[in-house]
Amino acid sequence: MDLSEEFGGNRGLVGRIQVLLHRYPYLSPLAVLAVAMVVFTILNNRFILPSNLSLMTQQTVIVGTLAIAQTLIILTAGIDLSIGAIMVVGQMMMANFAVDASASNVQFALNWPWWAAVLAGVAMAVAAGAVNGALITKLGLPPFIVTLGTLGIFTALSLILFKARTIQGPELPDGMKVMGEAVSIGSFRLMLGVGVMLAMYALFAYILRSTAWGTHVYAVGDDPDAAELSGINVNRVLFRVYVVAGLIIGVAGWITIGRVGSASPNVAPNINLESITAVVIGGTSLFGGRGTMIGTLLGALIVVVFDFGLSLAGLDQGPRLLTIGVLVIAAVALDQWIRKVDA
């Protein structure tokens, strides 16, 4: 019964690595990213050009921002398959509310100031998150099923309300596209949306690490019964996670309009699975209770870096998809192994 036997003291090298990864789960994606960048630079030295690096950050911004929301949800042992559908309905609302009737394809044409339209779109995403949260906590349905259903419902909402028609960039007010503006640092172009994404990563990393709510998110995902008996209101934490996720998804919608330069319902058809891929490669456990924001950011970067690096190396889409698939399975296998550390 004494706690003095220092853990890991009598383990071999492999055991020590296991303990290290258990404590710092983002070390493995960090290593993968570092090695990949070195290898891709050796394969093609144009990879490391600042212009290419800034392009990679811009390619990360949509999935990277959505993955913040996905991380919060997966930490509670949930999953959100409706993330892309929520983002689309939010950004279509932003665009439709901000333009006047002279614009083509518009359904609403409220001609609101751009910021009011953005707020409306974000509010729509928050409401969608609240619907997910309410179905999960009030009806006690599994998140997978709820968000599979709302994936259809929110997609239908976009079709019904906005007829799924793209609103072209030139018709949108500049403020709505501001997230796509970039400042030059030498030949590196830092997009405003990338800056906002990084700030949100910092904010949510802080919330998870240093606030009671963050601790409760981990506790709820780790063992909901233990959390409840410890006096945590599990359903309230879960509901708030889905609402906060909606807020993040709403902001992601705004960033996406800036990044793409228009508001299109088909902007990112595979974004649900891509956000889950980033979270998983980033070392967050699908079983909940363990993972970090920095890991997810690394995971999102890894996907883009591999895609970019492999295509610079002359490979077409087949081998690129294959590589990402292998990475996902390797990441989950690694997570399973790390979790066995308690034996």
Added chain:
Amino acid sequence: MTQPILSGRNLVKSFGRVVGLNGADLDLYPGEVLAVIGDNGAGKSTLIKCFSGAHTPDSGSMQVDGREVSFTGTQDARVAGIETVFQTLAVSPALDIATNLFLGREIRKPGLMGKVFRSLDKKRMREEAGQHLQNLGIGTVQDITQPVETLSGGQRQAVAVARAAAFGSKVIILDEPTAALGVRESSRVLQLIDDLRTRGLPVILISHNMPQVFEIADRIHVQRLGKRAAVVTPQTHTMNEAVAIMTGALTVDPADQALEPAGTRAGS
């Protein structure tokens, strides 16, 4: 006459058609270790879960220090000063020892960082957690930031007991605390219970282990068919007699029972 610190009268709790408690009573007096024994399904866990707030009884009354209470969650019981170590321990495996000790009652930093940014005072929680473990004689913790899942069964038990002892101002309830433990770890838990009694904290101990119960308990509450069958003491009854009461083979006249601790009985 001494007033019980915790008491329940005529508690009823059913789960669908299954009756867990069928008019159960319980009295816990200051400074004593009360063991609760009974066959499987006799309602031991249901009974103590009413007092720890995990269950709400269908009917009956509960008092803490003579005042009527009703709990709708474990948080209510905690506020009333009752801490429970559940059979499942209710610790979060991926979180570290200090975080587990303060789970659900985290301490924030003083000043701006705590009030506005809601930042946790991790340093203070770690220091206090180390202190609490030391108070229980588990002083050789090297790393209070170790995840609980990296601890042995006994060590996890120690964390759960330390959490209860640290915050329980009135009563500590332990549900089968030694069921999963080896001999050496079990005796350490019994030592902890004895320490709690010495510090003046009354303890309710649920256990299947008769030798342990007879070693540590001041009084033994025997639960049978959802009711209190009898309260005896290790001095007045043998283990065999206690088992006989559990199974219904023996009934004890209330006059021969230890419904109150010996000291109070003599004075009444």
